Amino acid sequence: MHKKSVVLLITLLILIALLFTACKPAVEETAAPQAKLEEVAPEEKEAEPEQPASKEPIKFGVIQPLTGPVADAGAYVVSGLKIGVDKINAEGGVCGRQLEPIIMDGKNDPQESVNAAELLITRDGVPIIMGAWGSSSTLAVMPVMERNGVPLIVETSSSGKITTPGTPGFDWTYRFSPMSLMESEAAAPYIVDKLGMTKVAILNVNNDWGRGAAEVFTNVIVANGGEIVSEDFIEQTTTDVLPQLTSIKNSNADSILITTGAGQIATILKQYKELGMTQTVLTTGGSNYPVAIMNLSSAEIAEGTYHLVFYVPSEYDLAGDPAVAKWYFEEYYKRGLPDVGLGESYRGFDGVHVIAQAMELAGCDLSPEALQAAIPLVEFKGLSGTVKFDEREGHQSRPNVYLTKIENGVMVVPDFQFD
């Protein structure tokens, strides 16, 4: 009995201690990402002491899902971001100061993401934030940005509402992640004629991303004389798509359009092969880097499939800046990062460069208002093409879209798309 109460007391003490640490987590927090950067980038370590010690690093906020069901995707963005930060810092930083990202977990949950945004602005006083991965989280964060008057750079979310004037927080939000609409527009000239997708079965993930893609691709396919045979939406966590595939197999569909994450695409392709299906496969969405899909399934399974991507890592010439693309590709593998993340990691890399350039363009005035004014002037040649926010398109940047194909176990970029 006595022992038990001692344990009880200790547990209570820990709880109380935890409550009191609330007063000073700022120190630990900012230290954590820095420590990690040093781990992954030892070569930059020596360069640091040369920086004038009096100059404080420039902080900026990042909200990504670091835990929860989509933590892997958040980690990919963060890995690209860290490469970008290290590159900028090694080249002398921004306005002569080092960049320091404060990365917060938003769990891709609206409430958590909003809390993270509020904390970044209030406690760390960041003048700009990049985030918040999913569209729901981004849409929830946007009013907070407006309330506080801090700009938001959107790197992943695809919901059309984010760039629709009238949405709360629209004035402060700039997006370089492409909408499905842009993919469909890029694919319009060849999707029916060249790929022969005339009777299409759509198999998309059931969220704004998958649903949005289904809508815009339907328009494009129908406009080019094709038709939609069926439309299925599956949960992000679904691992068995045999029922949907069987029904597609038994329909008169000649092709399948898939929009979801790389992992689920691989799962679908495995089951597609299992059923011995022959329909043309086109995947969209941006996380579908063909090499990753081959690694997640196999070269045989993925053979002959088409993938619409924004960033073709190994084809440097297709990027906004081939030299940077080459450096990035090599740096990424040098750090031992996984294939599967490469396709998405560009978001973090391009994102931090957009932020850095906006800071320079603002004449090193790091107030949120100055940054807001500078962001429309940004023109960054990055991995996914040129990032330039178009006022007429709702602060949206238009990236490259490329069709890739897996042929004989390697990724190729078919020529007909450039006609």
Add this chain to the structure above:
Amino acid sequence: MTRRKISILFILLGIGIAFSLPQFVQSNYVLRIAVASGLFILLASAHNILMKVGQLSLGPVAFYGLGAYVSAILSTRYGVPFVICFLAAGVSAAVAGWIIGRLTLKLRIAYFVLVTIGFAEFFRLVALNWTAMTNGPMGITAIPAPALWFKGYAMYYYFILFLVLIVLFGLYRLENSTIGRAMQAIRENEVLGQSVGIDSYRYMMLAAVLSSFIIGIAGSFYAHFFQFLGPEILSFELTITIVVMVIAGGRATLAGPVLGAILFTIIPELLRAATVWRMVIYGALLVTIMLFMPDGIMPSLVSVYQKLRNRFRPAGEPSDLRTTLEIFDTMPQNTGCRQEQFAVSTERCDKEEICKEASLIVEDLCVYFGGVHAVEHVSLSVYPGEILAIIGPNGAGKTTLLNAITRLGPITSGMVHYLGEELNALKAHETAHRHIVRTFQHTSVFPNLTTYRNMVLAHNALEPTGLVTNVFRTSGWHDAEQEIRRRADEILEFTNLKQYVDCVASSLPYGAQRLLEMGIALVADPNLLLLDEPAAGMNPTEVEALMELILRIKKMGITVVLVEHDMKLVMGISDRVAVINYGELLAEGTPEEICQDDKVIQAYLGRCFDDAQTL
């Protein structure tokens, strides 16, 4: 200073701090977390109402989401003013709670849990796929603020604070009322509760409706606070968060879920520094809390406080066990003994004499469980004022007969009449309202509560049960509270349980527990008392005391039906004895007649009780 005064002081202090928070904290972040805590206090407290009737629902998000969507859709699509949206959210969630309650409250434990998960998932799929109305996964944006002057977070903060205070006040009043006690009785021992007249279905329904109403308005607040609403609000993870808050905070208390909601909103925020390890640490912390504080943080805090207090308290002062469960209980310390004598109700049949007209008539009763004929064509009459013993071998159908009479068990055919009224169509708790009360073969008390509290709960069905009366404490309420105390003290005296008044029932000696059972039944004011093997497991001294008690009960004018194996007891106090064998009535008569009955001797008694001891 009494405990009550300390509690009030703490509460006032808490409210004071809460009100002045926006004055000395300018940080939007802190206010935001405070608002989130407020939301979770509403959710956890509302969810705890269902926990209080012993039902674990894993579907609170269904009502949260429903309230949020109703409010968001009404305001964005139809431009309905916030006040109406807000109320509509609560009402629609309450209606949904009522419908789901109708469908599920007949289920218990695991089945209830599963069905509630199903409902939450159903609502999620609707929100996800009914894109025409909910906009599906794209969500609803630009939900207007409650009013134009809702500019900063401070307004939202005061609004949620206001809601929290009202809800907590209401729940506090409810908890310390007839309704709260009925809920406690249902959680502790539903069947016993029914046997003393508590309508468990009604209270569970009330809990479900009330809980979903509060969750519904919380949903509305959520929608208008975030100004964006997606199907994430219906995620199972949120349910788990709410349940964790209630259980880790301490579900037996009112303050537990409040503390849980605040702690488990703040802890994940404090753990932000841990980035990817955040949820791992959070999980480990949770496991630690549950391992070392299985009742939750709040009860543990109270017990630590109590131990400290006991250590510094002058010897001789009585300890205060009740606080461990009822931190805000307003029940007085019943240290002063009542001197009044137990009053004999005069309207009952004349004392010693046995009335000529039967009060309970069992007519050709059959109870079948599939092929098992537990009771077969039994006809029996019980006369007011008598003690009728029902004896028979194990499995003869005695308890089944008792269950049929008290409507806790089924009737296949036949009739049970009491004072000219047919009992067949009644529910278990309704027989108690007709002053038919029973005890159980296996000791059945409210195990985790004190003897005094056991008595108090047993009185429940005799009190006003209206929601308004109990929350607003209208005129009759105070008289009713007085009556409970009087009655509880009276029966404690009568059953000689005064010495155990502050002891938890399950810690009582066996004999005392059986007496407590009788006490519970007596508090419920029976005219007909059915005792199911009251002497089982008692030693001879205890049996002597029991016999004396039953005779005293008879003297009060209460008719007693006694199912018993102890022949000394049966033959010693019964006026008549009925013998049942294989579900059939074998014989009926005075103890002497039964003793000499050949059929009875053959089937059950062997030789009569004088010789039995030499065997």
